[in-house]
Amino acid sequence: MSSAAAETLSVVVEREIAFPPEKIWRALTQPHLIEAWLMKNDFQPLLGHSFNLSADWGVLDCQVLAIEPNRTLSYTWNGLGLESVVTWTLTPTSTGTQLRMEQVGFRPDQQMAYRGAIAGWPRFFSSLEQVVARAD
Template identity: 70%
Template structure:
């Protein structure tokens, strides 16, 4: 079996899981912090994220409102899975994102994800601060 790499970003965010869930699952909010999308929060739904550099194809694998969201993320060469885990805390939510499945012969994808996800998280936190 081939060894794969993962990118993990974790943050303690001072908002309840329900507020973060909205930002992870509502297309108009996803577009504000991540990318344009035709996302729908339904198990098995196929959707795309698109930006000026291109797009990625996705399919929802697991969805448990306010707790877990998992979907494939890839193109013709990349086959990864993004999993969001929301855990309530006294001060808000512990938010964890893991993108797993990068092969060792895909350093450009892996490095791009390592650089990109912290920026997306910063955008997400800015959006959350502006939401009611």
Template identity: 60%
Template sequence: MTGNRNDTRSVVKERELKHAPEKVWRALTQKHLMEDWLMKSDFKPEVGHRFDLEANWGKVSCEVLTVEPPKCLSYTWAAHGLESVVTWTLTETATGTYLKMEQSGFGPNQGQAFHGAKAGWEQILDNLEKVVADLEIEDVQ
């Protein structure tokens, strides 16, 4: 018997960024910027595009599911037996962007992956904030 969707858990991280959604979107979708905060990849913001994220610990296989600039980006995230979906939601605020990242699909027997993701995404979001802040210096393309 397979578990139903209610058996899964999600990691949710939220941040208030003092940058416009367009700037945050650039960091989320331009592969040379993604390398600075996430991993090396052959990402393209096109629905159906399959790409790999590569790190020293291995590879993550992904497929783009949603591209709604500059509001929503989602892709599958498959690695080490985990089949999940990462969704980025950007909401413009008076002072910048409210950013929400959700990785959903952790099964009941994937506690180690779940707790690892909770810690890992915190560090990744710290890196993302730095990349977006550095974009402040450049002209928006």
């Protein structure tokens, strides 16, 4: 492991959600559902697909790095000087799904982005849970 990688910070949010992985997967991969909990996008669940996430504060350039339906999804999350990777992991449990999100790649000088992610992801998770609960 290079020293540069060792110096970066990551944000992890984990939560058990009382729905099966298939249902959460739809919220992670269907553009209209992603927009409902995260932001506007032109996502497609295809390996190598480049897409944007856009909010009033700016646009993120993203690319699908790994995709295994109902299990794992990973994409770059680049913008505003940040070059990071977001990885979702879905693990079935007896009562639903253990959903884990890890965002890696915050440099030590990117405290604002890092703190923003620490504050933002739990809110995104709450919105995601509401979208999953509503989705058919």
